[in-house]
Amino acid sequence: MKGKIYLFLMIFFSAIVFAQKTVSGKITDEDGIAIPSASVTIEEPGKDAILAYGITNSKGEYKVTFTSAESNVDLKVKAFNQKPIIKQISNSDQTLTFKMQSEATEIKEVQLKTKMITSRGDTIAYDLKAFDSKSDRTLADVMKKIPGIEVNADGSILYQGNAINKFYVNGKDLMEGGYGTINNSLPKDAVQKVEVLENHQPVKMLQGKIPSDAAAINIKLKNSVTMTGRGEVGTGFGDPWLWNVKLTPMFFGQKSQWVANYKTNNMGEQVENEGNIIGFGSSWEGRRGNAAQNDWLNVENANTPNLPVRRYLFNNVHYLSANYLTNIDNKKEWEFKANANYTNNSVEREDNVQTVYAPTQDQAGSTITTSTRNNFYTDKLKGELIFTKNAKKGFFKNTTTFSQFWNADRAVATRVGRIGDQSLQSPTSSFQNSLSTIIPWKEKMVNLKSYINYQDDNQTLSISPANYLQLPLPYLLPKTNPTDPDQYATINFAPGTRAVQDFRIKTLDTSHSANISFTKKGWTFTPEVGFDYSTNKLNTNFDGLAVQDPLIPTVAPPDFASSLYENNLEFTEIVPSASLGINYKNDAWSLFANLPVNFNSIKAQDDVRGVSKSLSKTTFTPNAFVQYNFASFWKASLTGNISNNFGDIQTAYAGYMLLSPAGFNVMDANNPIPEINTKTAGSRIEYRNPLNNLFFNLNYRISDTKRNLLSSPVLDPTTGFTLIQYRNQDNTSTSNSFSGEIGKYFPKFKTNLSVNYRNSDTVSDAFFNNIQYESQNNNQSYGLKFNNTYFSWMSIDYNVSFSRNKQENVGLPNGGRLATNKGFNHNLAAFLYPLENHTIGFAWDQVNSSDGTRKFDNAFFDLSYQFSWAKKKIDFELKWMNIANRKVFETYDILASQNAVRYTTMQLRPSQVMFTVKFNFK
Structure with missing residues (x-):
């Protein structure tokens, strides 16, 4: 057993220290004004696979940490109305500042497509429509299909194999842990997206101070004020006579x-x-x-x-x-x-x-x-x-x-x-x-x-x-x-x-x-x-x-x-x-x-x-x-x-x-x-x-x-x-x-x-x-x-x-x-x-x-x-x-x-x- 412990610890620390490199800096336009929300990605040359990515903050600052065995990697910078930048850099810690050139594009026809999965910080958002099928009716039906998420028969949710610690609807914790009713009865048509809040600390005073290893789920509805719910009325043949009735009205408002x-x-x-x-x-x-x-x-x-x-x-x-x-x-x-x-x-x-x-x-x-x-x-x-x-x-x-x-x-x-x-x-x-x-x-x-x-x-x-x-x-x-x-x-x-x-x-x-x-x-x-x-x-x-x-x-x-x-x-x-x-x-x-x-x-x-x-x-x-x-x-x-x-x-x-x-x-x-x-x-x-x-x-x-x-x-x-x-x-x-x-x-x-x-x-x-x-x-x-x-x-x-x-x-x-x-x-x-x-x-x-x-x-x-x-x-x-x-x-x-x-x-x-x-x- 000791050998297994030593082996795993060796793998654990090797994964941490092997070839980790950090690229940081600032991105501005031609006039030196910071560009927020620009994406910075690191890729291996000749491969269509992203190793790591980052998003610039309001000051145009970014930081990307990556691991690669290659001597050089490709850095790509993209921003709206700016000409993309592609540059090959060495696999080393460095600080790089970029100035992006404006590039206006005349758009004759625009088709808006919601991204299936988006990530920002510790929040991963899933567009529910990307995963549902014609037979799905409730939130639980669709969530079973989302990668990394499991839904048990009682409505309980696992993320990456571990139980979530909170379940919110529009940021509010109505159910106080007993969220199976909502998960099993909330119509999928009322939901805009499902957000996974990784490393979620539910006490706001402790956020950034007391870490958490658990994730939470936030259900973002299409409307800020929603009256919805699900009902079923059924009867059956057998001995005895069979029945099944489910009535679950719901209201989600701002207050x-x-x-x-x-x-x-x-x-x-x-x-x-x-x-x-x-x-x-x-x-x-x-x-x-x-x-x-x-x-x-x-x-x-x-x-x-x-x-x-x-x-x-x-x-x-x-x-x-x-x-x-x-x-x-x-x-x-x-x-x-x-x-x-x-x-x-x-x-x-x-x-x-x-x-x-x-x-x-x-x-x-x-x-x-x-x-x-x-x-x-x-x-x-x-x-x-x-x-x-x-x-x-x-x-x-x-x-x-x-x-x-x-x-x-x-x-x-x-x-x-x-x-x-x-x-x-x-x-x-x-x-x-x-x-x-x-x-x-x-x-x-x-x-x-x-x-x-x-x-x-x-x-x-x-x-x-x-x-x-x-x-x-x-x-x-x-x-x-x-x-x-x-x-x-x-x-x-x-x-x-x-x-x-x-x-x-x-x-x-x-x-x-x-x-x-x-x-x-x-x-x-x-x-x-x-x-x-x-x-x-x-x-x-x-x-x-x-x-x-x-x-x-x-x-x-x-x-x-x-x-x-x-x-x-x-x-x-x-x-x-x-x-x-x-x-x-x-x-x-x-x-x-x-x-x-x-x-x-x-x-x-x-x-x-x-x-x-x-x-x-x-x-x-x-x-x-x-x-x-x-x-x-x-x-x-x-x-x-x-x-x-x-x-x-x-x-x-x-x-x-x-x-x-x-x-x-x-x-x-x-x-x-x-x-x-x-x-x-x-x-x-x-x-x-x-x-x-x-x-x-x-x-x-x-x-x-x-x-x-x-x-x-x-x-x-x-x-x-x-x-x-x-x-x-x-x-x-x-x-x-x-x-x-x-x-x-x-x-x-x-x-x-x-x-x-x-x-x-x-x-x-x-x-x-x-x-x-x-x-x-x-x-x-x-x-x-x-x-x-x-x-x-x-x-x-x-x-x-x-x-x-x-x-x-x-x-x-x-x-x-x-x-x-x-x-x-x-x-x-x-x-x-x-x-x-x-x-x-x-x-x-x-x-x-x-x-x-x-x-x-x-x-x-x-x-x-x-x-x-x-x-x-x-x-x-x-x-x-x-x-x-x-x-x-x-x-x-x-x-x-x-x-x-x-x-x-x-x-x-x-x-x-x-x-x-x-x-x-x-």
Whole structure:
């Protein structure tokens, strides 16, 4: 691994220092008056390829940095109404001043053509019309075709493989990270261009002082005041009757913006995730995140296939959201935002699973067959109020969020001939408030941040009849070897009884900090002090009735009323901290480093279970990022960090808890508080050239993790139930990964093509049924993306990927190398336009998996016809989905931790036909 690090560092620094040259100077007209916006390009002689380019500023000054192995290069200067200059210069650093001669040209006919991709500084602009096809209707449809940009199913956007940090419309951040609704519903006809803001720092006070390695997206609309939106109303044939309704009106003005959204369907479309926060901005803005339950307890869940969600999701969803933004002062510096959404959703799911456990030294192999039918009920409400001032001379942001969940899950599970009805009730209340302000003080900046989060989770898991459970639990006798499987017995429950696990946790999490920033000559130093405090109060109880195990007559059945199955735990963590932030930015370099020292004080106390643990430890957890821009189109970066994480309340409880009907979990009261130390380093080389539409990136990442506790599951291979425990034992996990992607847009053929590759290796210590072994895992994947709109009568989108997973468990008797799991996945969408306003669509999803012996092929086909009423901008679509009426999905998985393989069949949506009317609101 060290050799790989040295090799990459050598390549990284070689790329930086090899043959970099800079040409700078000034360009004027014949009278010595500066010429702004003149272009200066560097090319290799005899080649039609631009190495680097620059644009003169208002003073006529330019600066171009390039890399070339040639002894001489061509310099070209062009400006409007000026005679172009072409001069061959030496490959060296130099200063050149040019005077351009005026050249008036009589133009008889003028044709204005918008440039497809333009670049100015850190902003790359894409003309949307250059990439769309006749079948595209929304912003997301077109953005999928833009080189360097990926759009996921939930509307989230990646640029050069990394998530964006902001999504603006006409420069305003209405959605505060939950931009999926706009991306999926904004009509393409309302958009003029898409701007990528590279190295975007969203806090205006910090621009030019605190660098950022993330990009943002700004959607520039054709009109400064726009009323628009997208709607669909559809009905379908099937059992039950199908519907699909989408209504998303939008308004974007100079002072205010709003989006209203109502979507409902029962035909497998997962619209409720559009409100999730998928862009997290800057840490200087405070904390942002999706509210989530502490879902410790679970019913047994049927598996889901690796398919587009619409193929398998049996849903009945209603999702309603509203987002509003307005300026509340004349200078338009202060903004008020109100966001709210409500979800009511029910989901059905079903599978059948055959798990084959390989024989070990102590146990014979076995095969367990299970089936699970689920009903998941989601009922949640979220409201948010945000006040923001983002100006050059001040920053303020306060976000108040309230969330309420009333979720419930149901399952009917069959295992080894036994049937169990399972139910889970899980109401949750959550309140969060995040405040961040930056106050200018002479030449300095003072930043104050405060975060408060309170959450109350109640969960009740019920299994009936209780004798569905046959769980391995320790004998209620003194144990000579707690890790010996012979010290465990399978507990039987009395017929006709019900097992109930009660759970409640109250969480208070607070974080406060203050810093002051000093800036001089591009350097910014930020000393900071902080104080974090969190407390968790856990109360649990298990109720059940066990009967005597006839095979062990000397051992009494457990008394579930005893404290062995109770928790009354309080877990408190106090972390004062001090840190120094170091930032530097100029035209070529960006540097960020944070050097924090944390004084960790942790205490876990449960008098009932005899838990009394504490930890006091000082940690140094530095992190750094450095980026170098060179030769106009290149970026190279290095990242590194050290983190120390300590156990939370999930690692401290000592009373047995039935976290799921598959088995009890418990932590040893004598085990110390977990400590996890992780060291990570990464590097990246990126090239993006909007002049020839070429983008690519290479990434390498390594990490090393050390832990003081090791998971030690005890499995009953005759039932498949498991008891999860932890050993007080040092263990390590190391991983390294390499990835790369290259993409190019060919304007002559209207084709966007990209290929990607990823390889990751992970080696970790593991423990299973009292046997320690080393788990070695290799994952490889490579894929291709292609779309073409060259022909006026056809457009094609095609994605294909291959995957390979190789697992070896070194040290497990009769285990060794497991079969290699191979996967193949492709998605084809083709549209034909035989006549004006008529579209025929064909979709083909193919998912294959293989273990070398068995092979599962899963193919799905859709066919659609669409007529467009062009004058009214209304589409009428008739679509036939899953033409082959495939009702189950088959797949194969490796269960590395259990030395087993799993064959699964999952229920799919049958063939269905939908008729839909689609329209724009304006």
